[in-house]
Amino acid sequence: xxxxxxxxxxxxxxxxxxxxxxxxxxxxxxxxxxxxxxxxxxxxxxxxxxxxxxxxxxxxxxxxxxxxxxxxxxxxxxxxxxxxxxxxxxxxxxxxxxxxxxxxxxxxxxxxxxxxxxxxxxxxxxxxxxxxxxxxxxxxxxxxxxxxxxxxxxxxxxxxxxxxxxxxxxxxxxxxxxxxxxxxxxxxxxxxxxxxxxxxxxxxxxxxxxxxxxxxxxxxxxxxxxxxxxxxxxxxxxxxxxxxxxxxxxxxxxxxxxxxxxxxxxxxxxxxxxxxxxxxxxxxxxxxxxxxxxx
Amino acid sequence: xxxxxxxxxxxxxxxxxxxxxxxxxxxxxxxxxxxxxxxxxxxxxxxxxxxxxxxxxxxxxxxxxxxxxxxxxxxxxxxxxxxxxxxxxxxxxxxxxxxxxxxxxxxxxxxxxxxxxxxxxxxxxxxxxxxxxxxxxxxxxxxxxxxxxxxxxxxxxxxxxxxxxxxxxxxxxxxxxxxxxxxxxxxxxxxx
Numbered sequence: 001x002x003x004x005x006x007x008x009x010x011x012x013x014x015x016x017x018x019x020x021x022x023x024x025x026x027x028x029x030x031x032x033x034x035x036x037x038x039x040x041x042x043x044x045x046x047x048x049x050x051x052x053x054x055x056x057x058x059x060x061x062x063x064x065x066x067x068x069x070x071x072x073x074x075x076x077x078x079x080x081x082x083x084x085x086x087x088x089x090x091x092x093x094x095x096x097x098x099x100x101x102x103x104x105x106x107x108x109x110x111x112x113x114x115x116x117x118x119x120x121x122x123x124x125x126x127x128x129x130x131x132x133x134x135x136x137x138x139x140x141x142x143x144x145x146x147x148x149x150x151x152x153x154x155x156x157x158x159x160x161x162x163x164x165x166x167x168x169x170x171x172x173x174x175x176x177x178x179x180x181x182x183x184x185x186x187x188x189x190x191x192x193x194x195x196x197x198x199x200x201x202x203x204x205x206x207x208x209x210x211x212x213x214x215x216x217x218x219x220x221x222x223x224x225x226x227x228x229x230x231x232x233x234x235x236x237x238x239x240x241x242x243x244x245x246x247x248x249x250x251x252x253x254x255x256x257x258x259x260x261x262x263x264x265x266x267x268x269x270x271x272x273x274x275x276x277x278x279x280x281x282x283x284x285x286x287x288x289x290x291x292x293x294x295x
Numbered sequence: 296x297x298x299x300x301x302x303x304x305x306x307x308x309x310x311x312x313x314x315x316x317x318x319x320x321x322x323x324x325x326x327x328x329x330x331x332x333x334x335x336x337x338x339x340x341x342x343x344x345x346x347x348x349x350x351x352x353x354x355x356x357x358x359x360x361x362x363x364x365x366x367x368x369x370x371x372x373x374x375x376x377x378x379x380x381x382x383x384x385x386x387x388x389x390x391x392x393x394x395x396x397x398x399x400x401x402x403x404x405x406x407x408x409x410x411x412x413x414x415x416x417x418x419x420x421x422x423x424x425x426x427x428x429x430x431x432x433x434x435x436x437x438x439x440x441x442x443x444x445x446x447x448x449x450x451x452x453x454x455x456x457x458x459x460x461x462x463x464x465x466x467x468x469x470x471x472x473x474x475x476x477x478x479x480x481x482x483x484x485x486x487x
Contacts (some may be wrong), residue, residue: 002410003408003409003410004409004410005405005406005407006405007409008403009409009430009472010407010408010430010432011407013407013430013432013469013472014407014432015480016306016340016402016472017305017306017340017341017342017372017373017432017433018341018342019304019305019306019341020302020303020304020305020307021305021341021342021345022342036344038346038348039304039344039345039348039349040345041341041342041345042342044434072403076344076384076398076399077344077345078342078404078418078433086355095405096403098403098405099403100403100404101404111306115341116404122406124404125404125407151373180388190345196436250352253345253348253349254352256304256323256364257302257303257349258306258325261325281457
């Protein structure tokens with residue numbers, strides 16, 4: 001048999017390898033090395049972390065390919081990079097330089113306010129954000145092989161991450177308890193593909209891996225998300241905007257492995273220095289929220 | 296029969312559901328005390344650097360090396376790297392198996408692939424004749440085997456993708472991502 005590349009099994013399989021791990025935002029090769037040494041299972045290469053994108057304003061785009069390539073050369077773990085929502089040419093460029101996963105991300109300024117990328121057209125796998133089950137399954141329908149709950153990036157406030165994770169996980173429980181007759185109405189009300197709703201009912205979970213993102217800043221935050229039932233966490237600004245990035249990064253990695261062991265969580269939470277300066281996400285004006293981007 | 300799965304990071308839940316499918320009791324291993332009472336241990340796919348660092352941080356290296364002296368151990372992908380003696384770079388390794396491994400040997404994720412393998416030992420052990428469908432993800436290859444380690448499977452171009460040394464087993468691919476339980480059955484036969 002001929003070897004087959006870019007299959008659905010391959011795409012979602014890499015996300016399965018990342019489970020129980022921490023994916024860290026990094027802006028250069030030195031940060032990528034620090035993240036790898038701390039035990040990150042992958043890094044997200046980008047020019048500015050979400051907290052800075054928020055502060056700077058303006059249009060946020062795909063990062064310089066040269067900067068991404070320098071990060072690819074610096075580490076052995078998978079390297080992800082972000083493209084704008086709907087910007088399939090940025091995605092083509094990222095695929096051509098060999099990134100391992102593309103994040104079609106609301107953290108960057110959307111290029112299309114009605115359509116996401118048709119991700120089945122690519123060999124490289126995609127991760128997409130969601131706030132609820134309907135959004136998650138629409139993205140999977142377009143070919144996303146991994147999902148992350150959006151939270152509110154660049155705030156250091158976990159409240160929105162909790163809201164979105166509870167929404168998705170609660171809906172999965174609800175679907176499992178439904179009669180088959182109820183599934184089409186649920187699909188209609190949530191704008192979700194019917195076939196995927198049926199699959200969620202059969203599997204008792206999403207058909208792809210689901211990480212938490214957007215506001216995780218401490219080991220306790222990461223363990224909270226794991227106990228709520230996600231498969232792993234993304235930490236964006238939370239590490240390199242803190243007082244001691246290497247120590248905090250290693251502590252969050254440990255907290256995701258030992259998320260059910262409070263004595264280990266206490267140990268790794270000691271003396272981490274300053275956490276990132278937070279921004280209250282629950283009372284942020286809607287217009288400033290990144291999570292509302294995506295349709 | 297109770298088989299542990301190293302649950303520091305990676306797709307340990309997938310291994311556990313395969314073991315349950317063939318009626319084996321399972322346990323997640325995160326700390327040395329979790330090894331008590333186990334008949335064998337699987338080390339899953341994931342990131343070998345992450346798994347190695349967490350094993351060092353929670354004093355698992357010596358207990359795992361002791362365990363592997365007498366009990367069955369199987370590493371898939373990252374787990375195979377962790378079992379090996381040499382990978383040509385500096386990261387924590389158990390060094391239990393006489394195999395030399397090269398990480399990310401096929402390139403980046405877009406080069407990851409699925410293919411069928413003819414594994415005679417596996418067919419014989421499970422009394423089957425059909426090929427084994429293998430899933431490789433940013434996979435390592437086994438560059439060479441030495442000592443008592445023997446080759447179980449090679450790609451058509453000769454590159455080694457599975458090896459065995461007595462009760463120790465290493466595969467570059469991921470049987471836990473398929474519906475085919477033959478590799479898990481084969482491992483259980485080594486643990487019995």
